[in-house]
Amino acid sequence: MHQAIAILDSGVGGLTVAKEVMRQLPQEEIVYFGDTGRAPYGPRAPDEVLKFTEQIVEYLLQFQPKMIVIACNTATAIALKHVRSQVNIPVVGVIQPGSRAAIKATKTGMIGVIGTENTVTSGAYPRALQELNPDTSVVSLACPALVPLVEKRLYRSDMARTVVSQSLQPLLNSPIDCLILGCTHYPFLAQMIAETVGPRVSIISSADETAREISTLLHHRGQLETSGKVPVHRFFCSGDPETFQAIALEWLGEQIKVSPVFWQMTRLSR
Incomplete structure (x- = not known):
């Protein structure tokens, strides 16, 4: 069947x-x-x-x-x-697959995660990443303003660029070398996210x-x-x-x- x-x-x-x-x-x-x-x-x-x-x-x-x-x-x-x-x-x-992809990609073991408030509060990504490699360091950041941009079809707008830049500011001085898009909405904004964090940071989507x-x-x-x-x-x-x-x-x-x-x-x- x-x-x-x-x-x-x-x-x-x-x-x-x-x-x-x-x-x-x-x-x-x-x-x-x-x-x-x-x-x-x-x-x-x-x-x-x-x-x-x-x-x-x-x-x-x-x-x-x-x-x-x-x-x-x-x-x-x-x-x-x-x-x-x-x-x-x-x-x-999607958390285990995203974590595996990040472990494969990182060279320094310093991994960033952006997600919704619930995803970040749950600690699901740090647990999954450290189960795969206990030496991994994880920096997590909740970005609640990003999902509404996608749901309202504003992900190509100038406003989206501004919101992404403002949302990711706390990560910009962090020594991460890859960033997990810990929300399946975020790949819609992947180019803006990549431009904000710079070329030294690999962008990881779980898809x-x-x-x-x-x-x-x-x-x-x-x-x-x-x-x-x-x-x-x-x-x-x-x-x-x-x-x-x-x-x-x-x-x-x-x-x-x-x-x-x-x-x-x-x-x-x-």
Whole structure:
């Protein structure tokens, strides 16, 4: 039976992972859910993030996917372990793959991480990095102003350049030699981030390594799609589908259809 890879995110950020999956695994079908109506997750209480993630997973399970990818660093930090305990298919997060990529890239062991408030507060990246190499030094910085720029489709604006520059100021005197984009929205701003931190700092996105992990897992389980059929991807969002569609067209380079989902559940307070 043909089964899709389910990808979820707080909004459009997970499209950075979806794009890499589409590039590395062009025969695989994707069913994507972006919770744009309740983004960003970064400033929310952890119990809200957990509840929202559970709700999206429940929605995606109706499509009988062969794997779930939590393409959101905040949700990975808070909900990955719980979701894995609740479903009987593989669940992949983005923190371990991003950490592996940084360990491969660093020459000095000095690694920077930028992310949402929840991701940074969780300490998930320092734990993952130091499990891989106990000698790693990690400098973490919360950048709450960046996700809204992406969700509002302002990631190419002069305002975005200013906000990125201001947000990263605390890192500029740090001796890091690579910087993990610890939020899947941040690759939309990668060029501005790279210009701000300078050429001595390598920019690490988890998308490439996450797609490799997906490929490895599916190969190991004998579930790689080999039918040769052209995949039909499905996209859902809880907010404005037109904005989502416009961002997806710019990022993925192809026109997609986005179906809006209106939750019956009352939104929890911010």
